[in-house]
Amino acid sequence: MKKLILSTAALALTAGLATAESHATTVRLGTEGAYPPFNFIDDNGEIAGFERELGDELCVRAEVTCEWVTNDWDSIIPNLVSGNYDVIIAGMSITDERDEVIDFTQNYTPPSNSAYVALSEDVDLENGIIAAQTATIQAAHVAEGSATLIEFATPDETIAAMKNGEADAVFADKDYLKPFVEETGEFYFVGEDVPLGGGVGMGLRESDTELKEKFNAAITSMKEDGTLNTMITKWFGDDAQTY
Amino acid sequence: MFAYCADPQSLEGLAWLSCYLTTGKHLLFYQSFAFIVALLLVTAPLALGVGFMGALATRSQFAPLRWIGTVYTSIVRGVPDIAFFLFMPLAIDQGLEWMRHKMRCPDWDEPIRQGSDFVVCASAKLPLSSSPQWVHEYYGVVLGMSAFAFVFGAFAAYVLAGAMNAVPRAQMETAEAYGMTRRQATWRILVPQMWVYALPGLSNLWMILIKATPLLFILGIEDVVYWARELGGRKTSAFDFPHPDWRLWYFLALLVFYLALTKVSEIGFSRLARRMSRGQATAAGVKEARA
Numbered sequence: 322m323k324k325l326i327l328s329t330a331a332l333a334l335t336a337g338l339a340t341a342e343s344h345a346t347t348v349r350l351g352t353e354g355a356y357p358p359f360n361f362i363d364d365n366g367e368i369a370g371f372e373r374e375l376g377d378e379l380c381v382r383a384e385v386t387c388e389w390v391t392n393d394w395d396s397i398i399p400n401l402v403s404g405n406y407d408v409i410i411a412g413m414s415i416t417d418e419r420d421e422v423i424d425f426t427q428n429y430t431p432p433s434n435s436a437y438v439a440l441s442e443d444v445d446l447e448n449g450i451i452a453a454q455t456a457t458i459q460a461a462h463v464a465e466g467s468a469t470l471i472e473f474a475t476p477d478e479t480i481a482a483m484k485n486g487e488a489d490a491v492f493a494d495k496d497y498l499k500p501f502v503e504e505t506g507e508f509y510f511v512g513e514d515v516p517l518g519g520g521v522g523m524g525l526r527e528s529d530t531e532l533k534e535k536f537n538a539a540i541t542s543m544k545e546d547g548t549l550n551t552m553i554t555k556w557f558g559d560d561a562q563t564y
Numbered sequence: 565m566f567a568y569c570a571d572p573q574s575l576e577g578l579a580w581l582s583c584y585l586t587t588g589k590h591l592l593f594y595q596s597f598a599f600i601v602a603l604l605l606v607t608a609p610l611a612l613g614v615g616f617m618g619a620l621a622t623r624s625q626f627a628p629l630r631w632i633g634t635v636y637t638s639i640v641r642g643v644p645d646i647a648f649f650l651f652m653p654l655a656i657d658q659g660l661e662w663m664r665h666k667m668r669c670p671d672w673d674e675p676i677r678q679g680s681d682f683v684v685c686a687s688a689k690l691p692l693s694s695s696p697q698w699v700h701e702y703y704g705v706v707l708g709m710s711a712f713a714f715v716f717g718a719f720a721a722y723v724l725a726g727a728m729n730a731v732p733r734a735q736m737e738t739a740e741a742y743g744m745t746r747r748q749a750t751w752r753i754l755v756p757q758m759w760v761y762a763l764p765g766l767s768n769l770w771m772i773l774i775k776a777t778p779l780l781f782i783l784g785i786e787d788v789v790y791w792a793r794e795l796g797g798r799k800t801s802a803f804d805f806p807h808p809d810w811r812l813w814y815f816l817a818l819l820v821f822y823l824a825l826t827k828v829s830e831i832g833f834s835r836l837a838r839r840m841s842r843g844q845a846t847a848a849g850v851k852e853a854r855a
Contacts, residue, residue, distance in 0.1 A: 347694055355794070357802040362794060364804045365588030388697055393784060403682060404693055405700075477797035481809050500800035505808075 347386045348532065350376050351406035354391035355475050356497060358556045359412035359521075362391070371556035372410050375429060378548070379523075382539035385532075395455050395474055398422060401524060407532065408525055412494065414458050414518030424527045426536045428520025429543075430553060431562040435459050437511045438498045439483065439490040446512045449489035452479040458517045459492045483508075496557050572804045584805045593791040597821060600777050600788055603709065608770060610713040615720025622725050625746075633721065640718030649779050652711035653704075657690065664688035701785075708783050716773055723765035728754055730761040732845065760840045760849075767833040774825055792818055 352360040354368055363369035368389045380387035390406050401409050401423060415425045435458070437446055447467055453460040455472040463470040471488055473479045476497060482488045490511055491498065502508045525533050543549040550563040568575070569583035584590070621633030640648065661684045665676065669685035676684060686692075691699045731754050739749035781789040796811030841848035 349693060355797075357800060361802060362589060366592040367588070370802070390697060390700070396784075404686070404689055407693070475793075475797075477793075480798060481811070484809065500802060501798070504800055504806065 347388060348380065348408060349388050349390055349406035350380075350408045350410050351390050351392050351397060351401060352376075352409070352411040353394045353397065355394070355477060356412050357500070358496065360410070371552065372412065374556075375543075375549070375552055376410050378543065378552075379536055379539045382542055383535040385535065393474065394457075398524070402526060404526075407529065408523050408536070410523050412497075412521055413524055415520060415522045416458055416518055418461075419524065423524045424529070424533055425522040425524055426533055427540055428522045429540050429549065430521045430557075431564060432516060432518060432520045433562060434495045434514035435462070435492060435517045436495040436498055436514050437490045437492050438480075438502060438508045439511045440486075440508065442509050442511055444489045444511055446490060450487075451490050451492050452482045452488035453492045454479055457493075459494070462515065462517055463492055496561070499558070580805070584807075587805065589791075589795060592786075593788070593795055596786065596788045596791050601825070603705070603777065603780075604774060607709050607712045607716070608773060610709065611716035611720055611769075611773070612766070614713050614717025615722075615724055618717055618721025619724035619728060620750075622721065623728060637718045637721050637725075640715055641722065645715055645776060646779065646782070648715050649711050650782070652714055653707035653783055656707055656710060658682055661688055661690050664690065704783060704785050705780075708780050708785055712773065712776070716769060716776075719769050719772075720766065723769065724758065724762050726765065727758040727762035731757045757844070760837070760844050760846060763833065763837050763840060767829070767837075770829060770833070771826055774822065774829065788818055788821070 352368060352372060354360055354362045356370075358370050360368060360370040360372045368391065373389070376387060376389070392400050392405070394411070397409055397411060397413075398419065400406065409423070413419070415428055419425070437444075437451070448469075450469045450471060451463045452471050452473060453463050454476045455474055460470060460472055471482065473482060476493060479488070479491045479493065480501060483491045484507075495514060498508075498510070502510055523536055525536075540549070543552075544564050553561050553563050566583060566586065568579060569586070572580070572583060575583055618633050618636055621629050622637065624630045624633065661682070662676065665672065665684040665688035668687050672685050674683065676682060691703050735753050735757060736749055739753045744752065778787065778789045780787045792814035793811060796809065796814035798809045799806045837848065838852065841852050843849060843853070
């Protein structure tokens with residue numbers, strides 16, 4: 322009898338440990354959910370897009386259980402730092418300013434171009450009004466130049482502002498703008514493409530070095546076996562830059 | 565939802581629309597309407613309870629309690645709702661985390677406030693970062709509801725205190741003449757009679773509360789406004805049902821929803837007022853008795 326109790330207790334204890342272990346490795350992935358094709362809420366109300374597919378694969382390779390959450394773009398870094406989730410995977414370009422606050426993994430898309438989109442091809446990009454999403458590298462770039470910057474909380478609103486005539490042009494990632502130009506026929510790419518940022522990476526708290534190394538290794542393995550390139554071409558088209 | 569929806573590209577007209585309006589995302593949108601109604605049904609009694617205690621506090625014979633009641637109602641009434649709405653959830657959240665931090669991690673040597681960051685140890689987090697997603701969502705909703713109850717409780721306290729003063733003094737004097745204590749007179753005479761005086765003010769508050777529910781959106785809760793904006797935005801072919809900017813139609817739907825909700829409550833309140841006036845020494849009560 323005594324033996325039975327002891328072994329049950331031991332079993333309960335190890336079971337407890339096992340659940341504690343699996344809880345500890347639940348990684349919460351934070352994304353914006355409003356930036357197709359990087360990440361968006363699909364018609365079933367689920368988070369979808371390039372980063373959803375990539376993130377799920379990376380979690381399998383890094384052997385962690387992942388859970389997806391959405392968060393507004395303008396508070397996405399503060400909420401990572403305060404621990405609401407563990408990783409930002411939201412089309413966030415690696416920049417020095419952000420690197421001072423959080424840490425980045427290596428990039429999982431190559432440094433890419435940003436572009437201007439407008440209703441006609443003869444807008445004044447030098448002195449006009451340019452719409453960009455708040456706290457993006459594109460907004461920072463416009464602010465440095467002579468054009469007037471108006472900022473919006475979501476990328477969707479920047480397009481709407483340009484369509485309404487509130488802004489002369491939108492400045493954003495070319496990968497985000499491409500479907501709008503190709504599918505609507507109302508919008509045009511204007512001016513030169515601008516290379517900005519050091520590619521898109523996952524953002525982590527500076528103290529989370531172990532998790533960062535796990536994801537770095539997973540990204541490397543996806544770069545080596547070509548699965549990352551396949552995924553990039555699938556979501557961003559055949560002319561997208563690959564590794 | 566329907567079998568013919570499997571290939572959205574091939575659909576047109578009504579078939580397309582029927583599939584579009586029954587996507588999983590739209591079902592979430594419809595659910596959020598029910599969520600708003602449920603939230604109102606929970607928050608309103610909560611705010612009324614807070615208000616009732618506030619009103620009793622402002623009438624209390626015990627001075628410190630009276631001061632608390634007065635300070636509470638005058639501060640909340642004097643500050644914009646939206647400021648309180650941003651402040652309260654943050655203050656409650658950080659306050660609770662601070663207390664848990666002090667209890668669970670006494671030997672933590674780093675400061676809690678590091679610049680603009682609020683850093684507590686992992687086991688003091690609320691909710692714990694290992695808890696499932698729905699806990700995080702409900703926690704946000706509960707914080708939002710407490711902010712509503714706190715703000716609207718102050719207004720309700722003011723309305724109820726006014727209603728208590730409106731009950732004819734003669735009623736209380738009679739109660740005293742029958743030998744009731746102050747407490748007995750309050751509960752048996754004052755409280756049952758005050759509701760008819762409080763009703764117009766309370767119905768007004770209820771309307772304002774209905775109209776204030778979109779404030780949840782600024783707390784990051786996925787309410788009707790969130791889904792309307794999300795669904796209405798221009799959709800490219802990354803989605804199954806591409807469409808141009810339809811936000812106008814979605815916000816119009818919200819407008820209709822809120823109008824319907826306030827209209828229904830107006831009807832409900834006028835019935836309630838008629839019922840409560842019965843047998844009361846008010847103009848409406850006398851009219852009711854004559855009819």
